Amino acid sequence: MALYTSRYLSRDDYKAWDQLVLQSPNYNIFDTTLWLDTLSSVLKCDIKILGVFKKEKLVGGAVFDLMKRLGIKIANTPPMSFYNSLHYIPRETQHKDRLGRYIHEIIVAIAERLENDFHYVVITNHYECKDIRGLKNRNWRQNIHYFYRVPLDGIDLSLISASKRRQVKKAQKKLIITEEIKDIALVYDIIKQTYTRQNLQCPLTLDELSGICNMMSSNVIVRAARVQGDEEYKAVIVLVTDERNGSVYNLINAFEPESPDSGANSLLLWEGIEYFRDKGFGFFDLGEASILAKANFKSEFYSDLIQCYQLSKSKLLFKFFWHLTKGKVVQR
Template sequence: MDEIEVRELAPSEYNEWDLLVEKAQPGTLFHTSEWLGICRDVLAKELRIYGCFRKGELVGGCPLFIKNIKGALRIANSTCDMTSYSGPLIKESASSKASKQVQEIHDILNPLREFLCKQGFDSIHLTFAPGFKDVRPFTWYGWDSTVHYTHYLNLNEDVDNNLSRKIRRELKTANEAGLKTRIWNDPETYYHLLSMVYEKQKLAPPLPRGFFERVFKLIQEKDIGYMFVTETPEGEAIAAHLNLYGKKCSITWTSALNPDFGRLGPNALLYYNEFLDLKSRNFEYMNVMAANISRFADFIMGFSPELIPYYSVTLESKKYSIAKTLYKTTHKEIY
C-alpha cells in the first residue's frame, strides 16, 4: 500500500474536500467546508481541516476545531455546539471484499491518528458520523470510546402501522384543533420559537441568532433543507423543525415549540406530515437526532424508529486529565 501523507488543507483546497464529502460514506452536511465555516465564523472557532493524501489524491481526512485554554491547554474537537457529529472521512473502497475494505480504512486512519498525536493537543475528541463503524485504529492505541445514538425512521414503511397510541391521540387532538403544517423558511419565526423554549427554562438559546441566519441562507442558496412548521387556524406558527438533506435521508437537525401549545400535539403532526412529504420525494429515511436525551427519545419512539449507534473517541494528556479532575472537584465545592 502506498504511503499516506497527512497535512492541513489550505482554504484553496476546500473544494476538493467537499468533493470527498459528497462521495465518501458517511460524508454529511456537517463535514462540508460551508457548514464548518459557519461554525468558525459565528462561534469564533479556529478551524483546521486535515487531509490524507495518497499519490497526491485526497483519500481521507478530518476537520477539527482548536481551542486554547488560558495558553496552557490545547483542545481539538471535531464537533461544536449543535453539530453532533463530523469526524474522520475516508474515500469509498472500490473493493467488494470485506477484508480489503477494512484494510483500506486502517491504512488511512492509522497515519491520521499518528499525525494528530504529534500536533501537541492536550485533548482530542472525534465524533464519527452514523455509519462509520470501525474505530479500532484509535481504540487499539489507547483512545477511549463512547457510543451515542440517533433514530432512523424508515420511509419505505407505512407510518400509520408504526404509530403508538399516544401519538395517535396527539394527531387526533391536532386535527381537531385545526392545526396545519407547511414549509416556511423564515429564520425570525424559528428563532422566536426557539427562544420561547429556552426562556421557559430561564436559559439563553444554545447558539446566537446569526448562526441560524447563516444556516437559512445556506438552505436557500444550496437547497439543502427546509423548515417545516405547524400553524394554528389563525396562521400562528407554534412548532417548527429545521430539516437538512443528507444522502438518501433528511436530518431533523433541531426543533422548537411554543410551550403554550404543546398539549395540542403540534410536534406529532410535524413528524407525521414530514414523513409523508419526504416519502413522496423518494427519501429513504429520516435521521431524527433525538436519541441521546431521554424525554426526546421517549417521544420519537412513538413512531417506531430504528436505534442507530455512532461512536466517538477521545485521547487526553496527563496534564489535561489532572486539570479536568481539579475543575470537577472545584465545581463540586462551589455548588
C-alpha cells in the first residue's frame, strides 16, 4: 500500500486545508478558501483542491481551476490569482535527506494524480517554492515567471528613480490627491479602457469585480487618484492585502492616458507604497514583469526582481486542440 494517497477535498475538509496552507512554507492568500470561495461564487469557477494524505492526515496538496473544453479536462491556475502553489506541512527533522524525500514524495503524489486525471495541468508556484524536482523528474515543462516586489521596511521617496520622483512631485504640485474608494463603478471605465489600449479583453465585468470587492472587503482595497475638487478619477489600483505574511498584491492598475503625463499613476502607486509601509506591511508585490513597458515602470520603485516556477504538463490530445484553436482552448 502506498505511503501517500491523494483525493479531492470536500467542503468538510476546507478547515484542514486552510490549516495546512497556514503552515506551508509557500503560504499565500490565493490558496486559502477565503479567496477560492470568492472565485467560485463570483466567477463561477469550478475550484478543486487535491489533497495528499499520510494515512488519514492531510500533509500536502494543490489548488486548481477545473475547465472542460472540447472533451478535454484542464487544471489551470485560478483566474486573478498570483499562484496555485504546491503546499506541504513542514517536517521537523535534522536530516536534510529525509526532508527532501518527504517533500519529493508529496509532490510526486500530486503529479501522479493530476497527470492521470487531466489532459493539461498548470501549477504556478509561490516564489518560496524552490524544490520542484518531483515535477521536473516527470518531464513537466518549466517556465520562470518574474515579479517585481517592493520591500517596504525603510522605503522612502529618495530610493525610487529620479524620473518617478519628478512625476510624484509634479502630481503633488497639480493638487492631485489619492484616496480609498468603495464604489468600483466610479473607476471601472478606466480599467476597461486600459485593457482595450493593450488589445486585451478586461478579465472581469463590473459585476464580477464588484462581487470580489464586496466578498473580500477586509482584504481588497481600491485606491484612486484625482485632481482636488474634480470628481473624475485619473488612475486606480486594486490591491489584495494579506496581513498573515505582510504582503500587498497589485491585482489591477489602470489609468487615463495623458499628454503630458500628470504623474497621477506614479503618485497613486507611491502613496500606496507609503500607506502600507506605515501600516506595518513588509512587501508590496507589483505583479508580473513580462511586458517590457510595464517592467520598466515597476522597476523604478525600488523593487526587487523575484522569480517563481510555473510547471505544466500536457497530453497529445491537448496539444492537438491547442494548435487547432490557437490557444483559445485554455481561455475561460
